Every structure is written in structure tokens, then in C-alpha cells.
Amino acid sequence: MSGLSAGVRLAHFGKKVVILERHYRVGGLNSFYRSGGYDLDVGLHAVTNYSPDGPKSAPMARLLRRLRMTMSDLELYPQKVSRIVFPDATLEFTNDFNHLANQAGKVFPGQEENLRKLKDEVYRLYANNFSGAPKSARQFASSFITAPDLVEMLMCPVMFYGSAWENDMEGGQFALLFMSLYCEGFARPKNGIRPILDLLVERYKNSGGEMRLRSGVQRIEVLKGKAACVVLDNGDTIECEAVLSSAGLMETIEICPEARPPDLAPEAGSMSFVESINIIDRPADELGLDASITFFSANRKFRYRRSDLPVDVQSGVICVPGNFCYDEPPDTHMVRITNIADPKFWEGADKAGYEKGKVEWRDKSLEVVETIVPKFVDNVTYFDMFTPRTIKKFTGHINGAVYGSPTKLGDGQTPVENVFICGTDQGYLGVVGSMISGVEIANQRLL
Ligand SMILES: Cc1cc2nc3c(=O)[nH]c(=O)nc-3n(C[C@H](O)[C@H](O)[C@H](O)COP(=O)(O)OP(=O)(O)OC[C@H]3O[C@@H](n4cnc5c(N)ncnc54)[C@H](O)[C@@H]3O)c2cc1C
Structure with a gap:
């Protein structure tokens, strides 16, 4: 989202931009996939910073102005x-x-x-x-x-x-x-993240931006303290005046060691999650699940740290995408459950252990969840689960760390004069945060 937003902003100002994405689909941590005949969002529970009547200085209003969009373009419905x-x-x-x-x-x-x-x-x-x-x-x-x-x-x-x-x-x-x-507060686009991604891509391309999917950057070549070109996984080389990386700080250092800030001693993050997506046969509120999002902890002291077990089922987030104030109810009904997970377990498991782990830990998670919200397991018709391994595979984030490195690079400037960091590791988080980051760093560093 940060890379796309930066691309839109730069393309609006007539810059020659190419977005290089390793995956075959845009969106990164906030993308979607198809499974069991359903379009399933990876990241989006809710868009935060929803302030339709907020002041002009509110983050969402500022972001939309800079992307030349309006609130109605996003078609958001409040929680x-x-x-x-x-x-x-x-x-x-x-x-x-x-x-x-x-x-x-x-x-x-x-x-x-x-x-x-x-x-x-x-x-x-x-x-x-x-x-x-x-x-x-x-x-x-x-x-x-x-x-x-x-x-x-x-x-x-x-x-x-x-x-x-x-x-x-x-x-x-x-x-x-x-x-x-x-x-x-929270809002959601009725049909998930896809329409927002499509809109950003359309704006970007219509403004002259070039998009290359399946085009991972293998390394950034630095000559005399400046990035001269990027080398892609397929060996192609693209000369550049500047590189704006949304891959993450440690991930950028992996492809450009010169970008390591000497004074920060950055380290990889390890906070990752599993999420089970449970499709149910009726609207969740008919089963008594009436909240948009429920955050819970089974302990009075909230424990937020990497799990010693494959999944820490003692706390989590229960999101019911159907429980937003839509004009018409959505066709698909689902309950999504997010728990903190141990990346090492999920990355190290063999195929059988990985699949078994998904079922076992989803069941353990549900045992706790059903002490928090009404029972829905008998109404589940399809389920899938993604893990830190999935997140790493599709976004490249080390340890599947959703919120990146604990070290943030607030000004986006790496020691390489023309290599900048945007997105989560610049310090702005979530869908709106990462978009703001892309736009702000593009503004400050490249316009
Ligand atoms: C389970 C889950 C639930 C979430 N829920 C919410 C929510 O409800 N609300 C909210 O606001 N946020 C939520 N988020 C967080 C939100 O998705 C992220 O904060 C945001 O998408 C981060 O965007 P980004 O641009 O910083 O990074 P990314 O999305 O990670 O983008 C980086 C992109 O760079 C690509 N890339 C990496 N390395 C290379 C390379 N070498 N060459 C080419 N391409 C490369 C990746 O494939 C990726 O597409 C959630 C995330 C998850 C995983």
C-alpha cells in the first residue's frame, strides 16, 4: 500500500516511476487470495482513521487530498x-x-x-x-x-x-x-481490500506509472554512495535516480547492505500472527456475534510477545467483516480470528506438520474464542488459515513480522543518499498509515 501510494503521488507529478513487486499481485500485507471459491483478504480487518466529518488536518483527509481522491472513492462503511x-x-x-x-x-x-x-x-x-x-x-x-x-x-x-x-x-x-x-475509528469496504487496490493501480497507471509484477529486486547496486541501478531476480537491470523501498528496513538491508544505518543497530521483528478465516452459513449476528471487532485477553495482564507455543491462544482478535453498517448485507459470512504465533514453528514445520498444526491450533484457538463470543463452529462451512510462513512467502517480511522491525527510520533516509524507506518501517502502520508514509516520503524526498 505504501509503495502504491508513493507511486500514485510521484506519477501525478510527472515523475517516471516503476513499481517492482515480487508477487504476482499487488497489496503486500494487505492483499487478497482465492480459496474454496472465496476472495479472502489477507490483512484487512478494518480501515482505521475513519473520520468522514473530521477536520482537514485529520490523517485520512490529508491522505486523500494528496492522492486526489475523496472519501466516497473508498466506499467505506463504518463499524x-x-x-x-x-x-x-x-x-x-x-x-x-x-x-x-x-x-x-x-x-x-x-x-x-x-x-x-x-x-x-x-x-x-x-x-x-x-x-x-x-x-x-x-x-x-x-x-x-x-x-x-x-x-x-x-x-x-x-x-x-x-x-x-x-x-x-x-x-x-x-x-x-x-x-x-x-x-x-473503523470502517470497511464492503467487498474487501480489492476495490481499493484496483483504484490505486488504475490511478497510478492512468498517471503514467509503470507496474511490473513478478519482478523481485534481488539487489540495489550502489556506486559512490548512490544507488545506480536495481538488479531483478531474472537478472534484468534498471537504472534509477532513486529507490523508495517498502520491503522493510532489514529486508532492504538484505538487498542493499550499504543501507544499514550504523547508529540504529536495526533488528528483524518477530511479532507475527496466524489468522483463521471461518466461512459460516449465515450472518454472524444471527448466531449472536454482534460486534465488528472483538479484542480479547484471557489474562488480566495482556501478554503481547512472541509466543513460546506455535500459537498463543490466550489473546486475539475476532473480526466479523459482515458486522459493518453496509447498505446491503454481504453475500459471504465469515469470522476471522487472529492470534500471536511463533514464526519459528511455522517456518520449520514439514508439510504434514504444517497442515496438522493449522487444524490443531485453529481448534485450540476456537476453544478460547467460544468463551468470549457465542459458539459458531457448527456453522462453519469452510476454513483456511494463514501463518507467519504464508506472510513471509508472499511479502518477504523476515519472520513474517507484520509490523516490521522494532527499529523505525522516521525520516526514511538510509545512509545511501538516494535510497529511502517507506511503509511500516518508516513508522506509520496499518493500511492508512502505510499509505500516508508512501505519500509523505515521496513528497519529502522525491518531489
Ligand atoms: C493478519 C493481518 C491483519 C491486518 N489487519 C489490518 C487492519 O485491520 N487494518 C489495518 O489498517 N492494517 C492491518 N494490517 C496491516 C497492514 O496490512 C500493513 O500495515 C500494511 O499493508 C503495510 O504496508 P506496507 O506498504 O508498509 O508493506 P507491505 O504490505 O509489506 O508491502 C511491501 C511490498 O513489497 C514487496 N516486496 C518485498 N520485497 C521485495 C523485493 N525484494 N522485490 C520486489 N518486491 C518486494 C512485497 O511483496 C510487498 O508487496 C494487517 C496485517 C495482517 C497481516
């Missing part, structure tokens, strides 16, 4: 309600922050005002480009919220939707995601 379910408390949130604040006040007496103050600080940081943001999200949240259980609950969706760190996250990233999730 109904989402929940955070912990052993001793449940919180609901919608696209209106007041709902969450009121809920928090009811469940944790005295905390409503604290949560509102935290929100004000988040917006103050946003207005100042997150300069001076606290180092630790937990400390940041705890400096306003005095109920530790509420801090755990607030961290859960935010970390699931964007933390490359284990146990904690960087304060600025927390602030950005807090705003995206709790203040601006």
Missing part, C-alpha cells in the same frame, strides 16, 4: 461496535470517542476524565508531529490512567494493530494508533 474483553471487564467502543470514555467511566469509576485527558495529550502530540512523545506507551498511558487494568485493556487493540515491540510500544506510535482506533 457497528467493537469490544475489548478481559476476564473482569468488557469495554465497548464505536467511532465516537465519547462512547469509550463513558464506558470506561462506568467500568472503572473515576477514569473517564483521565481517559479524556490522555486523548487531549494524544492530539497535542499529533499537532506537534509527535515530537517529545514519551518513550514507553505503558508509562505514557499510566501517567493519565490510574487503573492498571484499564491500561492493559487500552493497550490490547493498539498493540494488536501495530506494535513491532514486545510487551510495550513506543509512545508516539501508541498515540498515533490511539487516535486512529479510538477517536477516528
Whole structure:
């Protein structure tokens, strides 16, 4: 998404751009595939930062302006309600922050005002480009919220939707995601990510951009501190004035060792996930699953770290794509369940162990999920699961790390004068975040 968005922006300004994608399909972490006769999204639960009536300075409004698009181009439908379910408390949130604040006040007496103050600080940081943001999200949240259980609950969706760190996250990233999730909220395109990808590709090509699929970059050749050309997997060479890489920081270093920032000691991320996609025979709300997205933890202290087991079933995300406020109900009904996973297990398993692991761990995951939401397993007509191995195979991300390296390159500049990083490892996360990153780095570095 970041590469495509950067491409659209550069092509609009008449730059000669070629997008090189190793996969046969665009979208990366946010693509789709066909299985069992269904188009299944890989990444998208919901588009965050939905603020149709927000100010011009809101991230989504700024992004759309820069892509010369409007909100209606994306055909988004808002969420109904989402929940955070912990052993001793449940919180609901919608696209209106007041709902969450009121809920928090009811469940944790005295905390409503604290949560509102935290929100004000988040917006103050946003207005100042997150300069001076606290180092630790937990400390940041705890400096306003005095109920530790509420801090755990607030961290859960935010970390699931964007933390490359284990146990904690960087304060600025927390602030950005807090705003995206709790203040601006969720929406979904009725037919998944594909129409948005098609739209971006169409805009890109109509503006003169060139797209080459099945064209992996094997290495970036550097001469006298500057990238001179890229060499593709098939041996072809393309000369370039600049390279904008959305492959990830460590992944870019693998194809261009000169791009390693000497002062940052970057490392590969290891936070990856499995997701089971369960097609059911009727709308989920008929079975009592009424939330758009449910984030849960079976422990009061939310555990967000690489799993010691193939799958950590003690926490997760349950997404019901049908539970958004569409004009007409979708034809396919599904429940998607995301859990933290151990990349080493899934990458190391042989074929039989891999397939067996999928069934075994999906069943274990469901045992916990069905203590959180009503039972739906008897209504499942088809299921598929993707793992860290799938993510690595189709996006190249080391360890299948969805949120990339814990080290972010905020200004996008690598030590190679004309090689830049955009997307997740520049520091903006999720669909909207990665698109913003592509556009911003294109603007700052190449226009
Ligand atoms: C299970 C899951 C659920 C998610 N849910 C949500 C959600 O609900 N909402 C949300 O906002 N976000 C969600 N995300 C996150 C979102 O998908 C990502 O943050 C975003 O797509 C990242 O985009 P990117 O451009 O930074 O990177 P990528 O999508 O990784 O793009 C990088 C591209 O570069 C290509 N590439 C890599 N190496 C090479 C090479 N050497 N040569 C050529 N091409 C190469 C890859 O194939 C890929 O297409 C989810 C992700 C997953 C996996």
C-alpha cells in the first residue's frame, strides 16, 4: 500500500516511476487470495482513521487530498461496535470517542476524565508531529490512567494493530494508533481490500506509472554512495535516480547492505500472527456475534510477545467483516480470528506438520474464542488459515513480522543518499498509515 501510494503521488507529478513487486499481485500485507471459491483478504480487518466529518488536518483527509481522491472513492462503511474483553471487564467502543470514555467511566469509576485527558495529550502530540512523545506507551498511558487494568485493556487493540515491540510500544506510535482506533475509528469496504487496490493501480497507471509484477529486486547496486541501478531476480537491470523501498528496513538491508544505518543497530521483528478465516452459513449476528471487532485477553495482564507455543491462544482478535453498517448485507459470512504465533514453528514445520498444526491450533484457538463470543463452529462451512510462513512467502517480511522491525527510520533516509524507506518501517502502520508514509516520503524526498 505504501509503495502504491508513493507511486500514485510521484506519477501525478510527472515523475517516471516503476513499481517492482515480487508477487504476482499487488497489496503486500494487505492483499487478497482465492480459496474454496472465496476472495479472502489477507490483512484487512478494518480501515482505521475513519473520520468522514473530521477536520482537514485529520490523517485520512490529508491522505486523500494528496492522492486526489475523496472519501466516497473508498466506499467505506463504518463499524457497528467493537469490544475489548478481559476476564473482569468488557469495554465497548464505536467511532465516537465519547462512547469509550463513558464506558470506561462506568467500568472503572473515576477514569473517564483521565481517559479524556490522555486523548487531549494524544492530539497535542499529533499537532506537534509527535515530537517529545514519551518513550514507553505503558508509562505514557499510566501517567493519565490510574487503573492498571484499564491500561492493559487500552493497550490490547493498539498493540494488536501495530506494535513491532514486545510487551510495550513506543509512545508516539501508541498515540498515533490511539487516535486512529479510538477517536477516528473503523470502517470497511464492503467487498474487501480489492476495490481499493484496483483504484490505486488504475490511478497510478492512468498517471503514467509503470507496474511490473513478478519482478523481485534481488539487489540495489550502489556506486559512490548512490544507488545506480536495481538488479531483478531474472537478472534484468534498471537504472534509477532513486529507490523508495517498502520491503522493510532489514529486508532492504538484505538487498542493499550499504543501507544499514550504523547508529540504529536495526533488528528483524518477530511479532507475527496466524489468522483463521471461518466461512459460516449465515450472518454472524444471527448466531449472536454482534460486534465488528472483538479484542480479547484471557489474562488480566495482556501478554503481547512472541509466543513460546506455535500459537498463543490466550489473546486475539475476532473480526466479523459482515458486522459493518453496509447498505446491503454481504453475500459471504465469515469470522476471522487472529492470534500471536511463533514464526519459528511455522517456518520449520514439514508439510504434514504444517497442515496438522493449522487444524490443531485453529481448534485450540476456537476453544478460547467460544468463551468470549457465542459458539459458531457448527456453522462453519469452510476454513483456511494463514501463518507467519504464508506472510513471509508472499511479502518477504523476515519472520513474517507484520509490523516490521522494532527499529523505525522516521525520516526514511538510509545512509545511501538516494535510497529511502517507506511503509511500516518508516513508522506509520496499518493500511492508512502505510499509505500516508508512501505519500509523505515521496513528497519529502522525491518531489
Ligand atoms: C493478519 C493481518 C491483519 C491486518 N489487519 C489490518 C487492519 O485491520 N487494518 C489495518 O489498517 N492494517 C492491518 N494490517 C496491516 C497492514 O496490512 C500493513 O500495515 C500494511 O499493508 C503495510 O504496508 P506496507 O506498504 O508498509 O508493506 P507491505 O504490505 O509489506 O508491502 C511491501 C511490498 O513489497 C514487496 N516486496 C518485498 N520485497 C521485495 C523485493 N525484494 N522485490 C520486489 N518486491 C518486494 C512485497 O511483496 C510487498 O508487496 C494487517 C496485517 C495482517 C497481516
